[in-house]
Amino acid sequence: MNDGLAGERQADAMQVVMIGLGEEKFALDAGLVREIIDPVPVTKVAGARAFVPSVINVRGNVIPLADLRIRFGMPQLDDTAETRIVVIELDLDGEPVLVGVTADKVYEVTEISQTDVQQTPRVGMHWKPEFIRFIAKWREEFVIVPNMERILN
């Protein structure tokens, strides 16, 4: 027995990669994350939707680079020494799709438990509730577990 398969048996714990976007913290399901890389040169795609403005080369694959900050109506910051690209694999209409997500900072890989989960509050949020799977608590802070399929579709 081993811990890597814990998700199979313990449905209430969830491995996440904690990233920072602007002032907010987001928890990405670690099962989606393929790798985390330093920023690379981007290629703008004219005519693409604002939240997938460009493509990048990740190990010989050309993949879209998504900017969640645009989706959440947050200001875009210039790249800093802490900026990273989190490469995730999503299932879009039954097809696995690799997508890069710009993060202003990557904190750590950690576990949040469903007992920490807060129902999505309807008030006081300046973003669309359907983009959020749920809110969890991490180190006394509220973090957003985003619904990536919804955000990118």
Place this chain on the structure above:
Amino acid sequence: MATILTVDDSPSIRQMIKVVLEPAGHNVIEAGDGAQGLAKAQAGKLDLVITDLNMPVMNGLELIRALRKLPSAVGMPIVFLTTESNDTVKQEAKSAGATGWITKPFKPEQLLAVVGKLVRA
């Protein structure tokens, strides 16, 4: 007790394997295609993989080849399910790295016999 991964796009077959192996004291994990199966195998150490060959996304042969490239899967037994009695498919799967096979349709005792052959207490 062993951790066994069953990879099959047919939920009914997976369920059947689970129902047979769990009472025998094994921990059964499921995956619906080769890619999911590979992800689960990467997530932790397994004692045995039972995979179908015809699957969407990543078929059984591809899965077997991919598993054999994982350092953690060196020497891990991999069994495939087949309806073939001819040798072509078996040879192909074996050269891909499979350890053995179970011919469909199979009875619970046949499944247990094969698992018993490859998984030692």
Place this chain on the structure above:
Amino acid sequence: MSAMDPTEIFRQEASELFEVLEGALLDLGQRPDDRELVDSAFRALHTIKGSGAMFGFDKVAAFTHEFETAFDRVRKGEIKPTQELISVALAAKDYIRALIEDPQSTDDIIGEAILDDLKRFVFPDQAAAPVAEMVAPPLVPVESKQAGWHLYLEFESHILRNGSNPLDLLEDLCKLGPCFVVPVTDGIPFLDEMEPEDCYLKWDVKLHAACDKDAIDDVFMFVSDEMKLTLSPLAHVEAPAPAPLFQLLDEEPAPMAAAPAPPVEAAAAPVAEQAVPKVEPKSEPKPEPKLEAKRDDRGIATVRVQAERLDELMDRVGELVIAQARLTQLASSGSDLSIKMIAEEIERLASSLRDTTMGARMVPIGSLFGRFRRLIHDLSRGLSKPVEFVTTGEDTELDKTMIECLADPLVHLIRNAIDHGIEDTATRSANGKTEQGRIELAAVHSGAQVLVTVKDNGGGLNTARIRAKAEEQGLIAAGAVLTDHEIHQFLFHPGFSTAQTISALSGRGVGMDVVKRTIENMRGSIDLSTRPGQGTTVTLRLPLTLAIIEGLLIRVGEGRYIIPLSAVEECIELTAEDERSRGRNFLNVRGNLVPFLRLREIMNASGAPDRHQKTIIISTGDTHVGLVADQIIGNHQTVIKSLSKLHSDVTMFSGATILGDGTAALILDVAQLVALAQSKVEKQHISEAA
């Protein structure tokens, strides 16, 4: 875990298998000697039988078993798949389908009649011979009254890696009876040559149990083809060793420790081993040599490679070409002559490797053509239009991915040809034509392209009706002067159909616009030609491959883009006069007016434009369009990567590639840009007319 109905799952599975089976059977009528078709039909049958039994479709399993047994004679090459046999096999397939999908509609008598027919073709000499006899091969009688078995076991060295454990197998052997196990250590190499994951030990086993040979085979069932097993009955003379002779040690002694032989001897051992094979008892050999011999007969002229391996190979070659581009860029920026020479050498090698690899991906188009025979057969009966179907150029090779993409467009074109092209028999006779129509599907190489044509000898396009429809839809002004060819292009407009009666066959699903788009997505083009009363020919021009193209690398602002070189006509400098004519969208190329697009505007380029803007003239068919860019960088071997779903709404680019410096560059979709330029021209016409 969702509790899906297993029956439902089986039904879905089976319906896919029926398609495979039907396709294989139909193709077999055309190519009766194609082993692969026979195998694929057989496999489909086998799976239907196996899964049917698993999910309680006993009638299906029983019937399919008989079918399979009969078909096995074809597989073994004992019977030729004649047209009659294939017709019966198709009927049998339909019967199994009915057994699964609508068992109420079936009748055992029909099934038996079909089986009788099958048997009549398959066992002509023994009409309706009891099939069961064929099934069970007589078992080799086993002497069970013997002292036991002497086994010599030698495994292939990789056996441990694939999850088999010889110790477990020996343990299983011990369960059959008392065993005397002696490891043979002469295969163990020196320590520095030893692969820790390889198996070097061999075993000599005396099994003192009067068990069946089958029981022993069972133990080694999974590894029989990865080992040498010599098996001989243990002579009575040999005194049974005292039981319980040798309990296998749980921990295997370290291989070196078990081989105390001095190194000199150990080194000599393998040679001796080769010269004098281990006592080869006169045991009955396993039936494997036969198989082996058969395989040898087929020769070494071709090797079957799995499609995905070819895809992988192509990917690797693509990466190599990209890496080579980086090397070339690096070499050319330095002054080291020897590096430049190496870079050139690698460029040459990469390009020839690319050609070889692309060659290996080529598949004859005949495999696709065969699929249309049932379609034509069914359509021609459904519409009561007898049609002769002729194919030529089946040997013409195309990239396998393209063959897959071509299937749907060709189905549509063939359907159109029968439904709208070929006239009904009365009309044909009235016009002095043969009652039977003719559809020709042909493929031929033409330079770096392949031309695929669908030709019918029907009534031809009704130009007047197409024109009327175009006017009705507001695509052209009434009375506008257009050539027939220009009028025919309206057939490719979305939602354009002149069929007055939409038949059950045509007029649903894809239209000609979809066909055109599919072909253009493959970087091909489509063209129509027609002669009233004599028929229509649709010509598809396709590139040989989809994976790597020659491209022209250009710069627009800070972005770099690729234009497929096959679409580039020429590059010219934008004259001062053209520059001044902002607002107008035409360029004067040797007296011809060519519409042009400023890529800087389209790409929202930032920064100041270069002083001398360049124009690349591209064309699709007869239409020319100029693209204005800041700089033409040069030719580029372009490895095509598709854009992801998230960019499927962006139509201006057909894909992306990776440049020498590792950044991604987008590939311009020529057809889309031409369409964009033309729509601008039309708008201008309208605004000028207003």
